Amino acid sequence: MEIGITTFVENTPDPTNGNLLPPHQRLKNLMEEIELADQVGLDVFGIGEHHRSDYLVSSPAIVLAAAAVKTKNIKLSSAVTVLSSDDPVRVFQDFAHVDLLSEGRAEIMAGRGSFIESFPLFGNDLKDYDTLFSEKLDLLIKLNKSEKITWSGKHRPSIENRGVYPRPYQKELPIWVAVGGTPESVVRASSKGLPMMLAIIGGMPDRFVPFTNLYKQTYKSAGHTAPMQLGINSHGYIAEDSQKAADEFYGPYAQVMSKLGRERGWSPMSRDHYEAMRAPQGSLLVGSPQQVIDKILYEHELFGNTRFLLQFSVGTIPHDKMLRAIELLGTIVAPAVKKAVGKKD
Numbered sequence: 001m002e003i004g005i006t007t008f009v010e011n012t013p014d015p016t017n018g019n020l021l022p023p024h025q026r027l028k029n030l031m032e033e034i035e036l037a038d039q040v041g042l043d044v045f046g047i048g049e050h051h052r053s054d055y056l057v058s059s060p061a062i063v064l065a066a067a068a069v070k071t072k073n074i075k076l077s078s079a080v081t082v083l084s085s086d087d088p089v090r091v092f093q094d095f096a097h098v099d100l101l102s103e104g105r106a107e108i109m110a111g112r113g114s115f116i117e118s119f120p121l122f123g124n125d126l127k128d129y130d131t132l133f134s135e136k137l138d139l140l141i142k143l144n145k146s147e148k149i150t151w152s153g154k155h156r157p158s159i160e161n162r163g164v165y166p167r168p169y170q171k172e173l174p175i176w177v178a179v180g181g182t183p184e185s186v187v188r189a190s191s192k193g194l195p196m197m198l199a200i201i202g203g204m205p206d207r208f209v210p211f212t213n214l215y216k217q218t219y220k221s222a223g224h225t226a227p228m229q230l231g232i233n234s235h236g237y238i239a240e241d242s243q244k245a246a247d248e249f250y251g252p253y254a255q256v257m258s259k260l261g262r263e264r265g266w267s268p269m270s271r272d273h274y275e276a277m278r279a280p281q282g283s284l285l286v287g288s289p290q291q292v293i294d295k296i297l298y299e300h301e302l303f304g305n306t307r308f309l310l311q312f313s314v315g316t317i318p319h320d321k322m323l324r325a326i327e328l329l330g331t332i333v334a335p336a337v338k339k340a341v342g343k344k345d
Contacts, residue, residue: 004044004074005045007045009313041073043075045071045075052117071102077108084128093165109197112130179197190217190218197231198231201283204281216304230307231309232308233311236310289332
């Protein structure tokens with residue numbers, strides 16, 4: 001199993017003192033986080049795209065290109081690229097550059113986006129939310145397979161026998177489809193033979209089993225022969241002991257989730273709810289290294305996933321604590337999980 005980290009590169013006030021980092025310092029910290037993730041042997045680092053004041057990265061490819069020349073082995077992915085409001089030609093070109101700079105470590109994780117700011121910003125109509133993604137994903141797949149393409153659609157000008165450059169270092173860029181748990185999104189990924197990344201950020205993970213089963217069944221029914229790749233992405237944090245992890249993560253996490261709750265009509269995050277999510281069968285992977293190991297293995301039993309990504313920085317965690325969490329994930333959690341999964345396989 002591959003194990004890695006995702007981040008939205010939040011820039012929210014530190015709940016302990018109310019301070020907000022200068023944006024350039026937050027990005028410098030991010031580079032250190034990616035470098036450390038590479039050094040401790042993690043497999044993937046993913047960066048999300050947002051167009052809001054509380055998240056810094058609107059163009060993951062630019063930041064990943066900077067990380068490409070600072071790292072040696074780790075795969076560099078978007079998490080996600082909001083493909084619905086972007087131009088697939090430009091997305092492909094940008095990630096081809098990341099792939100060349102990293103000598104074959106770039107990936108695209110394409111999604112429709114859980115935030116909508118990019119749609120009006122780039123002149124897209126939200127009523128086309130689903131068809132925009134479906135059409136642009138088809139174009140991205142075609143760009144990935146052919147140097148010259150001819151294409152026409154509804155949401156973008158036609159392309160007539162044009163070459164798209166540069167080509168990536170890899171023969172083809174890995175394209176993952178990120179889903180939040182709708183059957184239509186699951187079927188779209190599996191029928192096209194694409195790897196699927198399922199986000200589980202609330203509730204009980206076992207309720208998502210029907211979605212992963214649907215993915216596997218549709219993938220096989222479509223006749224795909226390439227090895228199936230299924231990922232799980234969850235919120236989490238690791239410290240030396242359970243109470244330390246719980247206390248350090250709660251403030252930043254509750255601050256962000258309560259803010260989103262006000263925007264979306266959810267209840268504020270309470271400590272009781274938070275602790276329930278930290279329970280052995282809950283969705284939040286916050287605790288000691290052994291607790292996180294146990295929960296990743298529990299979810300592997302449920303899903304048979306080949307990749308697990310943890311989103312550590314849901315809210316602002318002090319940089320030194322974030323580096324320590326990455327170190328614990330890479331040096332203790334990941335080796336133990338891989339050893340246990342290897343024995344089962």
